[in-house]
Amino acid sequence: MTLRxxxxxxxxxxxxxxxxxxxxxxxxTTSRYEITKARQxxxxxxxxxxxxxxxxxxxxAPDDGPRRSTRIALERFADWAGLRTSRVMLGFPNETxxxxxxxxxxxxxxxxHAPGDGAEAPRFDRVFGMDLDTxxxxxxxxxxxxxxxxxxxxxxxxxxxxxxxxxxxAAHGATTPEDALRINILNRRKQLAQCIWLRRRVDxxxxxxxxxxxxxxFNDGPGLDTFEALFGxxxxxxxxxxGPTALFDPNARPARIGAALPATARFWDNxxxxxxxxxxxxxxxxxxLRDRAAWRILHPFDDPKVAADxxxxxxxxxxxxxxxxxxxxxxxxxxx
Numbered sequence: 001m002t003l004r005x006x007x008x009x010x011x012x013x014x015x016x017x018x019x020x021x022x023x024x025x026x027x028x029t030t031s032r033y034e035i036t037k038a039r040q041x042x043x044x045x046x047x048x049x050x051x052x053x054x055x056x057x058x059x060x061a062p063d064d065g066p067r068r069s070t071r072i073a074l075e076r077f078a079d080w081a082g083l084r085t086s087r088v089m090l091g092f093p094n095e096t097x098x099x100x101x102x103x104x105x106x107x108x109x110x111x112x113h114a115p116g117d118g119a120e121a122p123r124f125d126r127v128f129g130m131d132l133d134t135x136x137x138x139x140x141x142x143x144x145x146x147x148x149x150x151x152x153x154x155x156x157x158x159x160x161x162x163x164x165x166x167x168x169x170a171a172h173g174a175t176t177p178e179d180a181l182r183i184n185i186l187n188r189r190k191q192l193a194q195c196i197w198l199r200r201r202v203d204x205x206x207x208x209x210x211x212x213x214x215x216x217x218f219n220d221g222p223g224l225d226t227f228e229a230l231f232g233x234x235x236x237x238x239x240x241x242x243g244p245t246a247l248f249d250p251n252a253r254p255a256r257i258g259a260a261l262p263a264t265a266r267f268w269d270n271x272x273x274x275x276x277x278x279x280x281x282x283x284x285x286x287x288x289l290r291d292r293a294a295w296r297i298l299h300p301f302d303d304p305k306v307a308a309d310x311x312x313x314x315x316x317x318x319x320x321x322x323x324x325x326x327x328x329x330x331x332x333x334x335x336x
Contacts, residue, residue, distance in 0.1 A: 001155055001156050001330065001331065001332070002156070002328055002329065002330050003054050003055075003108070003109075003154050003155055003156045003328070003329045003330075004051075004052065004053045004054050004055075004326065004327070004328050004329075005053060005054065005055050005056075005057070005161075005213065005215070005283065005326075005327045005328075005329065006051050006053040006055075006056045006057065006283075006324050006325060006326045006327065007056075007057040007059065007163070007215040007216050007217075007281060007282075007283055007324065007325050007327075008047075008051075008056065008057070008058060008059065008281075008320070008322065008323075008324040008325070009059035009060050009165075009216075009217045009265075009280075009281060009320060009321075009322035010044055010058060010059070010060050010061070010319065010320050010322075011031060011032065011060060011319075011320040011321050011322065012030065012031045012060060012098075013044070013058065013060050013061055013062050014060070014061075014062045014063045014097045014098065015030055015031060015037075016030065016037050016040060016041050016044075016062075017062050017073045017077075019067065019068070021062070021068060021069055021072040021073040021076060022076065023041060023076060023077060023080060024037045024041075025037060025038045025041050026038055032318065032319075032320075032321075033268070035318050039318055040318055040319060041077075042315075042318075043314075043315040043316070043317075043318035043319035044077075044081075044315075044319045044320070045077075045080070045081035045082075045083070046311070046312065046315040046319075047298070047312070047315050047316055047319050047324065048081060048083055048085070048103075049081065049082065049083065050298070050312050050315075051298065051324055051326060052084075053085060053103075053105075053326070054085075054104065054105050054108040054109050054154070054155070055085065055102055055103070055104040055105070055108075055109045055111075055152065055154075055161075056085050056102070056103045056104070057100070057101075057102055057148075057161070057163045057215055057216060058074065058099075058100070058101045058102070058103055059098070059100060059163070059165050059216050059217045059281075059322075060098040060099075060165070061074060061090075061098070061099040061100060061101035062074060062097075062099065063097040063098075063099065064090055064093035064099050065093065070088065070090050070093070070099045070101050071088040071089075071090060071101075074088040074101060074103055075087065075088050078103060083103070084105045084107075085103035085104055085105050086103075086105070086106065087103070087104055087105075087106045088101055088102065088103055088104075089101065089102045089104065089111040089113065089148075089150060090102075090113075090148070091113050091115065091124075091146065091147075091148035091149065091150070091163075092115070092124065092125040092146040092148075094143075094144060094145045094146060095144075096144050096145060098145060098165065099145075100145060100146075100147065100148040100163045100164075100165055100216065101148070102148065102150060102161070102163065108154065108155050109152055109153070109154050109155075110152070110153040110154075111150045111151070111152050111153075111161075112150065112151045112152075112153075113148075113149070113150060114149050114150060114151040114160070115149045116149060116201050116204055116205065118200075118204060120200045120203075120204070121197055121198075121200035121201045121204060122197075124143050124146035124147045124149070124197075124201075125143070125146045126142075127140045127141065127142055128140075128141045128142070128193070128197045129141070130193045130196070130197075141190065141193050141194070141197070143167075143194060143197075144167065145165040147162050147163060147164045147165075147198065147201075147216075148161075148162070148163035149161070149162050149163075149201075150162075150163070156329055156330070156331060156332055157211070157332045158211065159210075159211050159212075159213060159329075160205055160210040160211065160212050160213070161213045161214075161215065162198070162201065162202070162205075162212070162213070162214045162215070163215060163216050164198065164214060164215065164216035164217065164218060165216055165217050165219075166191055166194050166195065166198075166216075166217065166218045166219050166220060166235060167187060167190050167191045167194055167219060191219065191220060191235050192235050192238065194235070195218075195220075195235035195236070195238040195239050196238055198214070198239050199238050199239050199241060202214060202239065202241065202245075202247065203241075203245060206245050206286055210286070211286060211288050211289050212247070212285065212286040212288075212289070213283065213284065213285050213286075213289070213327070214239060214247060214282075214283075214284040214285075215282065215283040215284065215325070215327070216281065216282070217280055217281050217322065218235060218236050218239070218280060218281070218282060219280055220234050220235040220236050220280065236252055236282065237252075239284065240252055240284060244287065245286075245287075246287070247284035247285060247286060248284060248285055248286075248287070248290045248293075249282045249283055249284045249285070249295065250295055251264075251279060251282065251295065251297065251325075252279075252282050252284065261279060262279055262297055262299075262302065263277035263278060263279050263297070263299060263302065263323075264278070264279055264280055264281035264282075264297055264299070264322060264323050264325060265277070265278045265279075265280045265281065265321055265322045265323065266278075266317075266321060266323070267321055280322065281322055281323075281325050282325065283295060283325045283326075283327040285327070289329060292329055292330045292331050293327060293328070293329055293330075294327075294328045294330075295325065295326065295327055295328075296325075296326040296328075297323060297324075297325055297326075298316065298323050298324040298325075298326060299316075299323050300312075300313040300314075300316040300317055300323070301313075
């Protein structure tokens with residue numbers, strides 16, 4: 001028995017829907033360079049059909065609010081695209097128009113929103129006090145996109161999933177190099193604090209004996225930038241942890257000089273006039289799942305089968321600046 005989970009950041013999925021949650025399948029351009037809304041929607045549908053997941057964690061899902069519904073938008077999309085992941089579960093909505101949602105096959109997966117809460121790690125839609133700048137005063141930290149915590153009843157047994165979209169470290173709004181450095185350091189501190197908060201939830205869930213998966217876009221990775229020398233380690237390494245409670249993802253290892261590294265995202269560098277690859281997306285599992293798990297990054301050039309399939313390769317490039325991470329799990333789960 002096998003269960004297929006996947007996580008995928010679909011770049012500004014929200015912009016492909018109207019205010020009535022209908023699909024904008026038209027010739028207007030999107031945030032994707034020279035890609036129309038119709039072309040991006042077609043590409044997203046093609047990629048999701050190729051993934052053929054039992055449950056797909058969508059990062060940057062359509063907006064949810066008083067006049068918008070993530071569930072309605074994605075369920076309409078699933079019906080239009082012919083996907084078996086025809087139902088949608090949302091946790092705490094946010095104000096960024098980039099939700100975290102689970103699309104799932106109701107014949108294979110039954111999710112339940114199951115947010116954790118505790119003194120060491122408050123609920124993700126609440127406030128976490130932590131000193132970010134060593135002034136001995138705790139700043140009030142919040143998640144702009146609260147992680148999605150779900151209990152999953154699946155074909156291989158019960159699982160606990162935490163879906164993540166961590167803070168970006170980019171220095172948006174900087175006007176000088178000095179300003180960019182200041183914003184970069186502040187954003188890095190906030191991102192690391194989010195990962196500490198998340199790791200505390202991981203410890204709590206593992207202590208409960210859960211078969212745990214932590215997946216999504218961390219906007220970070222081992223060896224990703226020079227600020228690791230300043231702060232000691234990456235946010236991803238904090239969430240992974242160490243020892244018997246460590247999480248595992250074979251791609252989440254520190255960079256090695258001269259080694260070919262996996263990538264889950266591809267961005268255009270307007271200064272260098274070239275594409276840059278980055279490892280930002282992960283599907284981490286607890287030790288109880290490690291030996292039953294297999295990973296695949298659906299990269300248009302690095303995955304040989306995808307590179308040989310021109311239709312799928314082009315769809316991945318049209319659909320998003322991130323690529324899906326697939327996690328296949330086998331056998332019955334042993335804990336809840």
